[in-house]
Amino acid sequence: MTPVRSLARVMLSGIFVVSGARNLQHPGRLVPAAKPVTDRVTPLLQQVSPRIPTDTETLIRANAATQLVGGLMLATGKFTRPAALLLAGTLIPTTAAGHPFWNSADPAERMQNQVHFLKNLGLFGGLLLAAADTEGRPGLRWRAGHRIGHSRRSVARAVRTARREARIAVRSAATARRLPG
Missing domain, CATH: 1.20.5 (Single alpha-helices involved in coiled-coils or other helix-helix interfaces)
Incomplete structure (x- = not known):
């Protein structure tokens, strides 16, 4: 792995490791924002398996654990392509729950959420590039x-x-x- 790839992966994974660890320890602060998204996802999860826990706090912890593990895998260079795809998948509910700028009535809050939404969109693009990167080897x-x-x-x-x-x-x-x- 080239030094540029290694550094880029560590930098890209940092936000997932830090926020994953933080949200795994303290998921309660995210429940109000995540509740509308988890309420929409719950019926789909119950169709897949009735044994899957569907309470908001557990889903936040599962997403956080996935981000933590995926971030560590990406940072260490282990299973980087699947890890990048996994992290990209976790960004979808995170962004929808955390930065719904379209629901904000306050212009300042709307702009703040829009900036974070676009930042996550950029992270999503970076993760897709990392998932497609074959490190110079044929795919x-x-x-x-x-x-x-x-x-x-x-x-x-x-x-x-x-x-x-x-x-x-x-x-x-x-x-x-x-x-x-």
Whole structure:
């Protein structure tokens, strides 16, 4: 991993590690803002499994734990692509609950929430780039396509060789028939 990638990942993950740890310890302060979002998500979670806890504080803790673990994975360079996708997924409810600028009547509060919303949108973009970064190595799509192309060329080469050997065998057999014996 290059020093620039390492530094960028540490810098990108910092907000998730810090806020994840803070929100894991003190989720109560976020309940009023998160309640409208968790109330909309609860029916979907119950359809997936009735055993999933749906109270707002537990969902905040789960999101915080995911951000903490995902941030640490991204910072340490372990499973960085899945970690970046995981963190991007946690930003969606966090941003919707924490910065709904469209609901603010006060212009100053609206502007503040809009700035934080756009900041999170920028973080989301950075996480998508981190998720797509193959560190200069070919990605799975390229490797699969390359392997298929290699296999096709190998098969075509084997067919050409078999045809050539068949022609040689036919010529040899014809020559053998003509020889007195």
